[in-house]
Amino acid sequence: MDAFIELDGVEKVFDVRRRTGFLRRERRQVRAVDGLSFTVARGEIVGYIGPNGAGKSTTIKMLTGILTPSGGRLRVAGIDPARERTRLAHRIGVVFGQRTTLWWDLPLIDSYRLAHRMYRIPDARYRENLDRLVELLDLESLLEVPVRQLSLGQRMRGDIAAALLHDPEVLYLDEPTIGLDVVSKARVREFLGELNTERGTTVLLTTHDLQDIERLCSRVMVIDHGRMMYDGPLAGLHEAGESERTLVVDLERELPPIDVGPAARVVRVEGPRQWLAFPASESAAPLVARIAAEHPLVDLSVREPDIEAVIGRMYADRETVVPGARNS
Amino acid sequence: MGSVRLYAAVAAGSFRRYATYRAATAAGVFTNTVFGLILVYTYLALWDERPQLGGYDQAQAVTYVWLGQALFATLALQGGGFEAELMERIRTGAVAIDLYRPADLQLWWFAADLGRSFFQLLGRGVIPFAFGALVFPSALPSDPWLWLRFLLALLLAMVVSFGIRFLVALSGFWLLDGTGALQLLMVSGMFCTGMALPLNAFPEPLGGIVRALPWSAMLQMPADLLMGETGALRTYAFQAGWAVVLLVLGRMVQVAATRRVVVQGG
Amino acid sequence: MGEKGRARYGLREGWRAYRLIAGMWIRSTMAYRLSFAMTLVSGLLVTGLDFVAILLMFSRVDALGGYSLPEVAFLYGLSATSFGIADLVIGSAGRLGSRVRDGTLDTLLVRPAPVLAQVAADRFALRRVSRITQGALVLAYALAATDVDWTVAKVLLVPVTLVSGAVIFGAVLVAGAAFQFVAQDAAEVQSAFTYGGQTLLQYPPTVFGKELVRAVTFVFPLAFVNWVPAAYVLDRPYPLDLPEWTAYAPPLVAVACCALAGLAWRAGLRSYRSTGS
Incomplete structure (x- = not known):
């Protein structure tokens, strides 16, 4: 396996000063990343998740060379990011979900022209990449529009294009779908999938949206308190977290809780609507068939577990040996 | 009585808010002390050349400098109070929320500005002033009643300062870009308050x-x-006169601005 | 690549990134042409009135600290122009604290260009030429009105002083920015040194106490922005009885200041990259 990103016992320790009195200060060390080891192969799409403050963005900042690790070994494309930040910059693309790097008052195309020159992209390649990105991300009609007039979804697409003009080998995405409407989310996901299959770009994304991961990632890493909690396929995460999906059924009238045996259990009843929880690893089809056969069904929908719920369940049973975790 | 409590709470909140900017306060104290030092030496040279300029002796000129540095932030002599914030709220339209609040716009911001003034008098004013009084010759009175009368004049000065800056802020309803108005406030603050040179040392008829x-x-x-150099009654009458004029003017502009917002539909 | 080669490479890359980013900001400003014109005019007015304060003083006296109005104008013109150039080129670095606070500094750190160049070009404000214009006008008046026996050395010393002064002020601005890595909302400390320093240098050294003059000669060598070279040009006694050759020292002082500011910047950036705040 061609290891493109390598972390070996990487640590990041912050000194936090806290005011405890008028003049008294308390100094405390916080291990934001605590002996993290993993490798990502070229061409993988990895979801990097964990609760707020778990150490996700600290990891990304070390991978991009913004922060210097306090210990351990870290390489991206064979480069030590902290020592050769600018050399690495040519080979990586970064999208910060909430902070645009586009030029607010200028037409979108101007931001791309700047990238063209700042990254010294050869003219032919720039032209080719721009045409391709404009087509795939549907930016044609937006190129001459000042960035401040773009919607959030349009801006995100614009940001992603800006991060890819110089053909980076790896793309880091920090919450790429946060705040986007359903259509924009779908478009961003579709694009990232294509980018990965066609160009072989390695993608590492942090997200709170489990659907991002379901649609894109063959592999998930869960981090908390700076340690790896889980590293493996998404399905395994569901098992590890024993997560449940919810089937919401609308019946013709108010009825007592439906009994479908051990396959699912009713967790909530509100008038003719009932919520049934069932294991996320099971298919919903037999359950739906059975309910439809036995009860006056009007409408139904399946709700996916959100990532916090999955992780929350996982933590509730921390002692479980997590399959695939390379670090504990 | 309930509304008095409301505005007192606004003022107290503003005081506390400024109190949290510790590093900025320390930096401000340092800056005011440095500027005070520079000005003191300049004034000493000026009064050396021209004793009794503007009716001050050297000690009075020095005291005037340190008073100016102490009141620089307190009275937002060159801006730096609430006005930029209110202008930004006008620009973004957030001011509509303020207008629908069950509190008066003018009183609300006055209370907030008063809280800021008091904090900056204590946090940014006292140290440069004490430094100046200890290191250089000064002309400070020993009569505690005079200090009390001075504090009352300071309170009135805060009202006048607010009155001017409230008008500047409201100009944002008509101007697209507030930078020019704020710059004007800065320049007027530099000259007309006497920060550059005591007003009694100005050449006539400008003075x-x-x-x-x-x-x-x-x-x-x-x-x-x-x-x-002057009596309390004369000072109060002058200050109160301008305070009333400015506040009434501010009220009239506010009414006109409110009508404008309502017409535009927020 | 050796240390020297690397430094030269960094400088060239930095200058290139600086031009690119400053160019983008100029285009951004031009998106609001009218607003730009207004701030330019009001900027000229504000800086212009700065000299009026001195005129007001001279309306009441004939000399200050033994210097006449044209001589004070010479001091003023030198320091205001130097500071204006430094402020135009690198003044934006003073906004570093707010970039650290809102986290947008990180977006600069992932670009393939030196951070200092990006920070200096950030929000490049062409309107700052108004300060240079005003300083140059006062300097022109001073050159016309002072009674100087011009020699080749004196003529050459004026532009050399202007450039060295700009570099010294630039170093102060960079050092101030570096300090903001540690104390993000202490931007005002910087103005004590920059605006305060510029105000100080407008007046003759003879006005100030010995301690203060000593401090701005040996600790924060602002005296070399104008006081020392101006004493040579105007045939005035040197502050602190410095030897005559010190009039030619500004370029050396400027280089030394740059080296120190560079070290301060590197230390600041290193501390940011190890603490992330």
Whole structure:
């Protein structure tokens, strides 16, 4: 396996000063990343998740060379990011979900022209990449529009294009779908999938949206308190977290809780609507068939577990040996 | 009585908010002390050349400098109070929320500005002033009643300062970009308050004009009162007169601005 | 690549990134042409009135600290122009604290260009030429009105002083920015040194106490922005009885200041990259 990103016992320790009195200060060390080891192969799409403050963005900042690790070994494309930040910059693309790097008052195309020159992209390649990105991300009609007039979804697409003009080998995405409407989310996901299959770009994304991961990632890493909690396929995460999906059924009238045996259990009843929880690893089809056969069904929908719920369940049973975790 | 409590809470909140900017306060104290030092030496040279310039002796000129540095942030002599924030709220339209609040716009911001003033008097004013009084010759009175009368003049100065800046802020309803108005406020603050040179040292007839403008109620008149150059009643009458004019003017502009917002539909 | 080669490479890359980013900001400003014109005019007015304060003083006296109005104008013109150039080129670095606070500094750190160049070009404000214009006008008046026996050395010393002064002020601005890595909302400390320093240098050294003059000669060598070379040009006694050759020292002082500011910047950036705040 061609290891493109390598972390070996990487640590990041912050000194936090806290005011405890008028003049008294308390100094405390916080291990934001605590002996993290993993490798990502070229061409993988990895979801990097964990609760707020778990150490996700600290990891990304070390991978991009913004922060210097306090210990351990870290390489991206064979480069030590902290020592050769600018050399690495040519080979990586970064999208910060909430902070645009586009030029607010200028037409979108101007931001791309700047990238063209700042990254010294050869003219032919720039032209080719721009045409391709404009087509795939549907930016044609937006190129001459000042960035401040773009919607959030349009801006995100614009940001992603800006991060890819110089053909980076790896793309880091920090919450790429946060705040986007359903259509924009779908478009961003579709694009990232294509980018990965066609160009072989390695993608590492942090997200709170489990659907991002379901649609894109063959592999998930869960981090908390700076340690790896889980590293493996998404399905395994569901098992590890024993997560449940919810089937919401609308019946013709108010009825007592439906009994479908051990396959699912009713967790909530509100008038003719009932919520049934069932294991996320099971298919919903037999359950739906059975309910439809036995009860006056009007409408139904399946709700996916959100990532916090999955992780929350996982933590509730921390002692479980997590399959695939390379670090504990 | 409930509304009094509301505005007191607004003022207290503003005081606390400024109190949290510790590093900025420390930096401000340092800056005011440095500027005070530079100005003191310049004034000493000026009064060396021209003793009794503007009716001050050297000690009075020095005290005037430190008073100016102490009141620089307190009275937002060159801006830096609530006005930029209110202008931004006008620009973004957030001011509509303020207008629908069950509190008066003018009183609300006045209370907030008063809280800021009091914090900056204590946090940013006292140290440079004490430094100046200890290191250089000074002309400070020993009569505690005079200090009390000075504090009352300071309170009135805060009202006048607010009145001017409230008008500047409201100009944002009509101007697209507030930068120019704020710059104007800065320049007027530099000259007309007497931060650059005491107003009584200005050449005539310019001196007579600037001393009649509201800006002289902020630094010049309280300074003269403290150093025994003028009486309390005259000071209060001048300050209160301008305060009333500015507040009434502010109220009228506010009414016009409110109508404008309502017409535009927020 | 050796240390020297690397430094030269960094400088060239930095200058290139600086031009690119400053160019983008100029285009951004031009998106609001009218607003730009207004701030330019009001900027000229504000800086212009700065000299009026001195005129006001001279309306009441004939000399200050033994210097006449044209001589004070010479001091003023030198320091205001130097500071204006430094402020135009690198003044934006003073906004570093707010970039650290809102986290947008990180977006600069992932670009393939030196951070200092990006920070200096950030929000490049062409309107700052108004300060240079005003300083140059005062300097022109001073050159016309002072009674100087011009020699080749004196003529050459004026532009050399202007450039060295700009570099010294630039170093102060960079050092101030570096300090903001540690104390993000202490931007005002910087103005004590920059605006305060510029105000100080407008007046003759003879006005100030010995301690203060000593401090701005040996600790924060602002005296070399104008006081020392101006004493040579105007045939005035040197501050602190410095030897005559010190009039030619500004370029050396400027280089030394740059080296120190560079070290301060590197230390600041290193501390940011190890603490992330």
